[in-house]
Amino acid sequence: MSQGILRYLGSTMGRKYIMAISGLVWTLFVLTHMLGNLLIFASADAYNFYAYKLTSNPLIYVAEAALVVFIGMHAATGIGLRMRNSRTKPNLYAVTPKSAKGASVTSKSMIWSGTITLVFLILHLITFKFGAYYETTVDGILMRDIHKLVVECFSQTGYVVWYGVCLVLVGMHLYHGVASSFQTLGINHPKFNNAIKGFGWAYSIVVALGFLAVPFYVFFVKG
Amino acid sequence: MAGNNNSRTMRINLKVWRQKNQNTEGRLVDYALDNVSPDMSFLEMFDVLNEKLVAQNDEPVAFAHDCREGICGSCAMVIDGEPHGPQTGTTTCQLHMRTFSDGDTIVVEPFRAKAFPVVKDLVTNRTALDRIQAAGGYVSVATGNAPDGNAIPIAKEIADMAMDAAACIQCGACVAACRNGSAMLFVSAKVSQFSLLPQGQAERERRVSRMVWQMDEEDFGSCTNMGSCAAACPKEIKVENIARMNREFGRAMIFGRDRKQTAED
Ligand code: HEM
Ligand code: FES
Numbered sequence: 001m002s003q004g005i006l007r008y009l010g011s012t013m014g015r016k017y018i019m020a021i022s023g024l025v026w027t028l029f030v031l032t033h034m035l036g037n038l039l040i041f042a043s044a045d046a047y048n049f050y051a052y053k054l055t056s057n058p059l060i061y062v063a064e065a066a067l068v069v070f071i072g073m074h075a076a077t078g079i080g081l082r083m084r085n086s087r088t089k090p091n092l093y094a095v096t097p098k099s100a101k102g103a104s105v106t107s108k109s110m111i112w113s114g115t116i117t118l119v120f121l122i123l124h125l126i127t128f129k130f131g132a133y134y135e136t137t138v139d140g141i142l143m144r145d146i147h148k149l150v151v152e153c154f155s156q157t158g159y160v161v162w163y164g165v166c167l168v169l170v171g172m173h174l175y176h177g178v179a180s181s182f183q184t185l186g187i188n189h190p191k192f193n194n195a196i197k198g199f200g201w202a203y204s205i206v207v208a209l210g211f212l213a214v215p216f217y218v219f220f221v222k223g
Numbered sequence: 224m225a226g227n228n229n230s231r232t233m234r235i236n237l238k239v240w241r242q243k244n245q246n247t248e249g250r251l252v253d254y255a256l257d258n259v260s261p262d263m264s265f266l267e268m269f270d271v272l273n274e275k276l277v278a279q280n281d282e283p284v285a286f287a288h289d290c291r292e293g294i295c296g297s298c299a300m301v302i303d304g305e306p307h308g309p310q311t312g313t314t315t316c317q318l319h320m321r322t323f324s325d326g327d328t329i330v331v332e333p334f335r336a337k338a339f340p341v342v343k344d345l346v347t348n349r350t351a352l353d354r355i356q357a358a359g360g361y362v363s364v365a366t367g368n369a370p371d372g373n374a375i376p377i378a379k380e381i382a383d384m385a386m387d388a389a390a391c392i393q394c395g396a397c398v399a400a401c402r403n404g405s406a407m408l409f410v411s412a413k414v415s416q417f418s419l420l421p422q423g424q425a426e427r428e429r430r431v432s433r434m435v436w437q438m439d440e441e442d443f444g445s446c447t448n449m450g451s452c453a454a455a456c457p458k459e460i461k462v463e464n465i466a467r468m469n470r471e472f473g474r475a476m477i478f479g480r481d482r483k484q485t486a487e488d
Contacts, residue, residue, distance in 0.1 A: 012439050085402075088336065088338065094330050095330050107448065189463075
């Protein structure tokens with residue numbers, strides 16, 4: 001049985017199912033992460049307490065492991081498919097069409113928006129998850145003061161610019177990716193196609209703006 | 224001559240891909256044509272160019288053509304970066320010079336994809352598509368006489384979708400337009416035309432699986448849902464078909480009764 005399934009999953013179409021499912025897992029994750037970040041608008045304590053609750057739950061290790069596996073599969077499969085596609089289309093044309101026979105900027109740049117996202121992701125974990133450990137007490141509980149580190153980082157112009165550029169790229173990745181994954185999973189109906197596209201666009205814009213709100217708030221309002 | 228006839232002709236500058244054979248390098252060569260009538264088809268303009276080249280003792284430009292009425296899918300050319308040129312839903316043979324303006328420079332290249340090697344000039348070998356079709360794009364039952372028109376009830380909407388998918392003329396413009404060199408639009412049209420109809424049910428899973436194996440074997444790229452294929456298709460085949468193939472292939476993967484056998488053969 002498994003042998004049959006592997007042949008399906010290893011085909012160009014099967015690898016796209018892997019892209020779509022792993023992409024959607026991360027798509028959901030970035031939304032929840034973005035919403036959690038917005039707690040900074042409530043208060044420093046709320047922000048720290050949320051982070052504390054999240055990291056003190058033992059299930060976090062399962063969730064983190066799953067996310068690592070999914071991004072690994074997504075990146076490896078995406079790079080593999082991109083390399084295959086450079087081989088199957090070695091030359092483009094002397095003229096690049098401006099009509100729909102061309103392709104949108106976001107769809108053409110998935111490999112670059114994705115790769116930079118991966119670099120960003122790793123540096124992001126180093127900066128925050130494994131970064132400076134300050135402590136604070138909320139409601140009598142001693143916990144990490146991640147809020148202090150966030151404010152420190154987002155008070156630096158250079159860091160805000162880098163973070164901003166990366167988040168625009170994440171948004172561009174989702175701008176094409178969300179609607180695309182519906183199509184990959186076979187979810188397409190003339191009645192709903194515009195709604196699916198609209199959903200993907202709205203989703204990407206909301207996620208990107210939500211993430212960007214934090215550095216702008218810290219830099220311009222708090223700083 | 225300041226006659227009224229002359230005012231209706233155009234001057235067209237061409238940059239045409241010339242390549243001796245599969246093993247040599249090709250390049251764009253400049254040609255200029257005066258007196259191009261706006262009523263000529265794009266291929267007729269090439270006929271005029273070739274007559275001129277032959278008269279000069281030069282090698283004429285090789286290009287594929289057959290029906291010249293938009294039904295055979297032979298006339299594969301990329302015109303200014305667009306397979307079959309700038310007009311939607313139109314094959315090169317049905318494209319007219321009035322679409323262009325006097326003095327235009329037009330770049331003409333062969334369809335490009337690893338799976339479509341250039342035979343000569345603008346002629347490419349697109350038999351890879353035939354082999355995909357042969358791998359599963361059929362119904363293997365004795366057909367006998369044509370059945371009674373309404374003997375098998377099929378909803379109008381379904382019949383229309385199957386008919387739209389069957390409009391594919393296998394020209395390969397989808398592959399040519401795709402930045403990945405993917406044949407998904409072609410294969411999905413062929414899969415859809417059968418999977419939508421009762422006659423196609425028996426071999427449904429095996430068909431999609433084998434056609435996809437063959438598609439990968441022939442070195443076509445994978446789909447990234449950019450949609451250039453459907454925009455370039457002279458028969459306006461829709462990407463809905465690709466979604467249907469995604470469902471069919473997933474269905475074969477998860478529920479296929481002869482999945483293991485199909486995977487192994
Ligand atoms: C926040 C992390 C990420 C999210 C939420 C995400 C999401 C997505 C989604 C939803 C798709 C569409 C899948 C489909 O068309 O079926 C996609 C496609 C893609 N992703 Fe990502 N992605 C992320 C990170 C990455 C990384 C790190 C890479 C590469 C190093 C990458 C490379 C790609 C590529 C190349 C595609 C296009 C693949 C194709 O269409 O065949 N992505 N992504
Ligand atoms: S020559 Fe037959 S479709 Fe153009």
